[in-house]
Amino acid sequence: MTTPQVSPKTVPDDLDVETSPRTSGIDSADHTAEQMRRDKLAYDLKIKTDLRRFLEEHHGLTNFDVDYLSGGTANYVYRVTERGSGVTRIFKHAARQLRSSKETFELSPERLDFEADMLMMLMKRSEDESECHCRTVEAFDASTIEKTHVHTARFKSYDRDIKLLCIEDGGDRNLKDAYKDLSLAELQEIGAELGKWLAKLHGTTPLSYVSGDDEKRNNSVGVAIASYTYKRLLGTLDHYCDNLETGNLSNETLAEHMKPYDDTRRRAERLSKRAGDLVDNRMTKMRESVCHGDFWPGNIMLRSNISTKGPSHGLTVLDWELTRIGNSATDIGQFAAEATILDLLNGNSYQSGLCAAFIRAYFKTSAVGVGSKETIYAWMTQIAIHYAVHLIVWPPDAIHWAPKEEAPNFCIHGLTVLKDALSQTPDIRTWGLFAGLDGLEEIAKEFPDKRGKNADE
Numbered sequence: 225m226t227t228p229q230v231s232p233k234t235v236p237d238d239l240d241v242e243t244s245p246r247t248s249g250i251d252s253a254d255h256t257a258e259q260m261r262r263d264k265l266a267y268d269l270k271i272k273t274d275l276r277r278f279l280e281e282h283h284g285l286t287n288f289d290v291d292y293l294s295g296g297t298a299n300y301v302y303r304v305t306e307r308g309s310g311v312t313r314i315f316k317h318a319a320r321q322l323r324s325s326k327e328t329f330e331l332s333p334e335r336l337d338f339e340a341d342m343l344m345m346l347m348k349r350s351e352d353e354s355e356c357h358c359r360t361v362e363a364f365d366a367s368t369i370e371k372t373h374v375h376t377a378r379f380k381s382y383d384r385d386i387k388l389l390c391i392e393d394g395g396d397r398n399l400k401d402a403y404k405d406l407s408l409a410e411l412q413e414i415g416a417e418l419g420k421w422l423a424k425l426h427g428t429t430p431l432s433y434v435s436g437d438d439e440k441r442n443n444s445v446g447v448a449i450a451s452y453t454y455k456r457l458l459g460t461l462d463h464y465c466d467n468l469e470t471g472n473l474s475n476e477t478l479a480e481h482m483k484p485y486d487d488t489r490r491r492a493e494r495l496s497k498r499a500g501d502l503v504d505n506r507m508t509k510m511r512e513s514v515c516h517g518d519f520w521p522g523n524i525m526l527r528s529n530i531s532t533k534g535p536s537h538g539l540t541v542l543d544w545e546l547t548r549i550g551n552s553a554t555d556i557g558q559f560a561a562e563a564t565i566l567d568l569l570n571g572n573s574y575q576s577g578l579c580a581a582f583i584r585a586y587f588k589t590s591a592v593g594v595g596s597k598e599t600i601y602a603w604m605t606q607i608a609i610h611y612a613v614h615l616i617v618w619p620p621d622a623i624h625w626a627p628k629e630e631a632p633n634f635c636i637h638g639l640t641v642l643k644d645a646l647s648q649t650p651d652i653r654t655w656g657l658f659a660g661l662d663g664l665e666e667i668a669k670e671f672p673d674k675r676g677k678n679a680d681e
Contacts, residue, residue, distance in 0.1 A: 264386045269317040270300050278388075279304070297623055298322045298331065298545070303393060312393040313380060318545065319387070333387045335445040338434065339544040340382035340389050342514075345433045347379045372413050372537040374421035374524075376544075394525030394540030400625065402526045403566045408577065414526075414537060415563065415581030421541070422519065422559070422582075423590035426552040429514040434549050446517045446548030453610075456617045458496035460635075463620070498646050499609055510551040517546030519555040520562040521578075522625070553603060556586060557610025560657060564611075565619065565626055565634060575659040584660055601667070601675035605645050608655050612642035648672070 264282065267274045272292050279285040287308060293301045300317040318336035322329050380390035399414065406414070435441040525540040560579050567577035574580065592600055615638030618624045620631035641655045652658060653668045661667070 261385045264383070267386070269386060269388060270319055272302065275302055275315065275317070278386075299336075314377075314391050314393050316389045316391070317387060318389075331445050335443065335545040336382075336387045336389055337384060338443045338446070338547055340379070340384070341436075342433055342544045342547045343377060343379035343389075343391065344382075346376045346429075350376070372410075372417050372539065374417050374539040374541060377525075377540050377542050391542075392540070394542060395527045395538075397526055399521035399524040399526050399539070400562075400566065402528070403521065403578070404570055408572060410537070411572070411578045412576075412581040414539065415578040416585040417539065418524070418559070419582040419585030419587075420589045421539075422516070422555060423586045425516065426513040426555070427590055431511065431514060431549050434514055434547060442511075442550075443517070443546065443548040446515075446546040447550065449517070449546050450515075450548070450550060450554055453613055453617050454496075454499060457499055457613055458493060460617050460620065461496060495642065495646070499613055499642065511549045513549070513552045515548055515550045515552060515555050516541070516544060517548050517550075517555070518543055519559045521559070521566060522562070551606060553606035554610050556583075557607045558614055560607070561611045561614035561618075561638075564615070564637075568633075569626070569630065575656050579657075580660055583658060587658075587661055597670060597674040601671055604652070604658065605650070605675055608641055608645040608652075608657055611657055612638040612640075612645065614638070616642070650675075 264278070267278045269275050269278065272290050276290050279288070279290075285304075287306070289305045289307060291303045291305070293303055293314075298318070300319065302315045302317075303312055304315055305312045316336070318333040320330050320333050322331060377394055378392040380392065382389050403411070431439070434443060519541075523541065523543040525542060527538040527540075528536075560583060563577070563579035563582055564574040567574040567579055572578075592603075615634045619626040619634045620628060626634070637656075641657065644650050644654055649672050651668060652671050653664065658664060658667075
């Protein structure tokens with residue numbers, strides 16, 4: 225199946241080209257490029273039939289099937305299958321109005337520009353470094369795969385004018401859905417490989433992969449979404465306060481956590497403000513590393529038993545549209561929170577399951593041992609806060625996958641961690657998040673004095 229190529233850069237409408245015999249060719253090219261752009265914009269790629277017509281009329285594709293893929297909330301995603309060979313590709317279209325919120329919530333479709341650029345840069349780097357990454361998994365070269373490994377979705381093409389991205393097909397199951405079918409040993413192996421992979425992304429990816437030639441450039445959509453969780457913290461706590469005051473908070477344990485203070489609502493406001501101040505000052509404004517932006521098990525596709533040399537899994541990392549320059553703690557905290565939810569819902573301990581394996585491998589692989597303890601411990605506090613706020617805010621939300629009756633239990637754990645992490649005398653051992661790390665007892669003793677200024681001060 226012919227693969228569409230990256231569209232040429234459209235000539236700006238305000239380009240001032242003098243009319244003369246010498247520039248008539250430029251004028252003609254400008255007109256042709258603009259007409260092609262307008263022709264492409266006539267297709268409504270939110271509709272499957274229009275995607276089919278676009279691929280047929282602009283790329284000459286024939287004898288193929290188009291299937292609309294459910295899942296996710298923002299984009300329109302399709303699988304295109306060549307009938308003769310069975311070769312598949314994924315096409316992803318970003319519209320201003322989100323797929324799950326067509327009338328009320330909008331995000332700039334330029335978010336897909338950042339995803340396409342990042343995938344191109346990461347693919348080029350993997351090829352330059354002769355890594356197995358994309359080619360091995362896509363070709364199912366079983367002879368070269370000896371263990372579970374992680375790779376970025378392989379870039380195929382991108383049409384910037386109409387925000388249509390084509391990438392490799394990572395399979396039908398994501399890690400969230402596959403979790404229940406995996407053994408504890410497999411989950412620990414997968415968590416470890418994901419921790420190593422993320423540590424490498426944070427530690428070795430140049431900021432220019434996001435910023436380009438402008439060092440101040442960043443993905444504004446990714447930055448906004450990173451802070452959105454914190455902006456919702458007070459509203460979530462307010463909801464629980466309302467239920468507590470009216471006697472409708474049925475979860476007795478959560479009720480006990482919400483009322484150890486004379487003014488529960490004032491306490492919630494103070495807690496939210498302190499967490500919000502921290503994210504504004506240290507997370508969304510920090511330019512520490514390249515972040516994935518939405519790193520959780522639902523954005524990791526899994527293919528199992530791909531090797532003849534023993535059990536192994538191919539893990540494909542998708543959905544880079546929120547990638548940004550920011551604080552690595554947000555990626556770590558989000559994945560750890562979602563892994564904890566999966567661990568607890570499936571009868572595993574988050575201190576020995578997917579979450580624990582991920583955290584331990586990340587810390588072992590990254591350069592966290594380099595630098596002052598004041599820097600490292602402050603960073604660990606930021607991970608814990610992001611982890612805790614995610615557990616409080618997202619499970620009760622309508623778009624989140626967790627059973628709503630379980631949301632109060634995740635809120636209890638999140639509140640416990642958040643209160644301690646923001647206190648003057650934190651005990652990192654009570655968080656559970658870093659259980660099993662080498663030297664945890666020594667870290668716990670030093671933590672209150674060595675982590676630098678916190679949100680209480």
